[in-house]
Amino acid sequence: MKQSKYFIPTLKEAPSDALIPSHILMLRAGLVRQLASGIFSFLPLGYKIKKKVIEILRREMDAIGGQEFLLPALNPIDIWEQTGRVEAMGDVMFHIKNREGLVLAPTHEEIITYHARQHVKSYRDMPQIWYQIQNKFRNEPRPKSGVLRGRQFTMKDSYSLDATFEGLNESYEFHRTAYQKIFDSIGLKYFIVSASSGAMGGRQSEEFMVESDSGEDTCAVCDDCGYAANFEIATSDVEPVGRIQSDDHYEEFATPNAKTINELIVQFNLTEDQCAKSVVYIVDSAPVLIFMRGNDEMNETKLQSIFKTNQVRPAEADELVKYFGASTGSLGPINIPTKIKVIADLRLKDANGLVSGANKDGYHFKNIDFIRDCNINEYHDLRTVSAGEKCSKCGSALRVVKAIELGHIFKLGTKYSEALGAHFLDAAGAEHPIIMGSYGIGVERIIACYIEQNYDDHGIIWKKALTPFQVHLIGLNFTKSPETAEVSERIYKRLTDAGWEVLFDDRTDSPGIKFNDADLIGIPVQIICGPKNISQGKVEVKIRHNNERSTVDEAEIELILSEFYK
RNA sequence: CGGGGCGUAGCACAGUCCGGUCAGCGCGCCUGCUUUGGGAGCAGGAGGCCGCAGGUUCAAAUCCUGCCGCCCCGACCA
Known part of the structure; x- marks a missing residue:
């Protein structure tokens, strides 16, 4: 290709909208141009790179027996209604205005399941791995960081159909290995984290992450043993509060100027271990009182997983008064005027000698015994890990890093096949829902992440896999x-x-x-x-x-x- | 959706407080001549509804109102 005839509009200066290296360099090197917020045109040089990524994806998906589809981006909304995802997606889904009943697909589980329902009727028809490389449309509330978060983007999405959970495990492992090959051959430095399957009700899920300050996910990683987990589910080895030798009955004391844990600690000479922090959330419109040790931070995603819902929010000030007769800073486990669910972090399991609010503004109780004095319904891991805590596998200090999600593999189970009635007959003639997995890779993110990891003062540095x-x-x-x-x-x-x-x-x-x-x-x-x-x-x-x-x-x-x- | 910033030529910006002197600079672009191993020099030139719409005023890039767009922080993210 002669450069005198080739359209590569390079820029000497970076457009002021671009702040992160990959965005600046993709613009300066003439790879892309922005058309609107979160919407990018790929110019010839950029498209050439994108096609190289796509070829690698195709090669590795074909290698595990994947069959390439091309599903429509325009979808009838009723399929999405059958799985309840029109509501679940909310504003993220684009709706067509001048043609009732059509939406732009943000992902394709429904359509895959639709076709599986038509034709995959026997255990003999499986396993299947179906994939496509196609544009996705998501009405992101806030696109950002160049192509890293856009409203239209290309995704390699694949779906496995299996008759057994053993089969699903195998399809999942195929994908996991293929993804490693893909990222290795491109030359990306990445790590794999366990991730939350959240309210989706799936069984297991892992994410392929690239460490980056531009990332929107937070992960805990252990550089010694390789433990890595999304913050949403990460755990660490922290000392439980445990029990002390004391039979003292709980006792009210005035705390007029202590609303926070830190104020309590300073004013009454307490330790963090002695403090049971009360947090109130509204889960599916019902209040839940949650206890955390000292300043430990509660993790909303963990809460969502426990209650299997994403309808979770902190209670408002007036709700606190309504349920407890007291305000934030004075809530506690004893004398709760209304009957509500009470759970606590595992770190507080069966602890005693605790200080917590008295449900009376300006007062706390001390010498609280969770076994003797309270009715804690359940204990769960609810805390958010923080940097420097011990890895629960090897004891080394955990790092907390920002990361970009490049790929996600997910054992779906039967949620979609059940909702859409995609059933098959097993060898004994019994009917079952198809067991599914879903697996995605963001194509533009690969390019942006690669550049984030491979540039210098002069520009991008391609390796052989992606070079245009x-x-x-x-x-x-x-x-x-x-x-x-x-x-x-x-x-x-x-x-x-x-x-x-x-x-x-x-x-x-x-x-x-x-x-x-x-x-x-x-x-x-x-x-x-x-x-x-x-x-x-x-x-x-x-x-x-x-x-x-x-x-x-x-x-x-x-x-x-x-x-x-x- | 909440908070903040911005919108002037392809890119980067000044001018906006304090209305008139205001359509400006650098880079890029075009023409000619000279130049050619790390973003050359000289000369000449093209390019703008100052985001859009209304208003105030003798007069608006500048003041007021509304809208649109873009970026950042947060919320959100199967």
Whole structure:
């Protein structure tokens, strides 16, 4: 490809809307342009990279027996109503206004299940792995960070259909391995975390994460043993509060100026372990009183999983008065005027000697015994881990990092097949819902994450898997030196004929412009043809990632390329 | 949806408080000449409803009202 004819609008300055490296570089290198918030056009160079990603995805999905579909983005809404997801998705789903009953698909479990229901009627028809690489539409409330969170994006989504849970496990493992191959071959540094299947009611789920300050997920990772988990479900090894030797009855004391745990600790010389913090949530419109140790933070996702709902919110001030007759800072487990559910974090299990609110503004109780004095309905792991706590596997200090979710694999179970009536007959002739899994990878996120991990002051640094071209042939000073033009053309033709993907900078611009553009675009190998070297029958080879330069004979070029790309 | 910021040429910005002197700078673009190993020089030139709509005023990029768009923080994210 001759660069003089190729549309690569590079920018010297970064558009002010772009803040993170991948976004800035994708704009500057002429890969994408933004059309509207969360909506991007891929320009030729960017699309070339995207197609390379897609090819890798296709290769690995085919390798595990996946069959490629292309499902419509326009969906009849009634299928989505049957699974209850029109409501669950809420505003995230785009609805067509001038044609009643159509929506834009944000994902495709429903449509896959629809087709499975039509034709997968026997255990003999399974297992199946169906996938597609297609645009998804989600009305994100706030798109951000370039292509990392958009309203229209490309996803590789696959779905497994199995007759048994053993089969599902196998399909899941196939995907897990394929995903590792995909990210490894691209050269991404990633880690896998256990994730919450949340209110979806699935069985197991893992996410493929890239550590990044631009990430929207938080994970706890252990660098020693490899433990990694999404914050939503992460646990750590923390000391339980336990019991102390004391039979003292609980006793009210005035705490007029202590509303927070820290104020209690300071004013009454307590330890965090002695304090049972009360938190009140409204879960499915019913209040739940939750106890956490000291300043331990409650994790909403864990709460959602316990109650299997995403209808969870902190109680409002007037609700606290209504249920407890007291306000925040004075709530506790004893003398609750209304009957509500009480749960506590595992760390407080069966503890005593505790201080908690007296359900009377300005008063607390001390010497509370959770066994003797309270009716704690259940104990659950409810706390959010924090950095530096001990890994529950190996005891090393956990790190807490921001991460970008690149892929998600998920054992769905029978939620969709049951809702849509996708049943099959087993060998004994008994009817069962199809057992499903769903697996997704964000295509644009791969590109953005790759760039986040591979750039320098000059621009992007591609490795061989995703580079839009294998060689950047840069001709210098053609107007002054027709011989250089001639030699460059000859090299271009020879490499192209030999099957190399060559971007040939045959523009008449000054060398500085060409070098800077080349580094910005980031093709791994640059071959520089200038008059000085040409006269000696030589060209210069520059390796982008380490800036290594060598002057070689024209005849050696292909050998060097074969070596680099072997 | 709450909070904050912004909208002036392709990109980056100044001008807005304090209305008139205001359509400006740099880069990019076009033409010519010179130049060519890390974003060249000189000369000449093109490009704008100052986001949109209303209002105030003799006069609006500038003041007022409404709307739209974009970015950031938060909420949200099968």
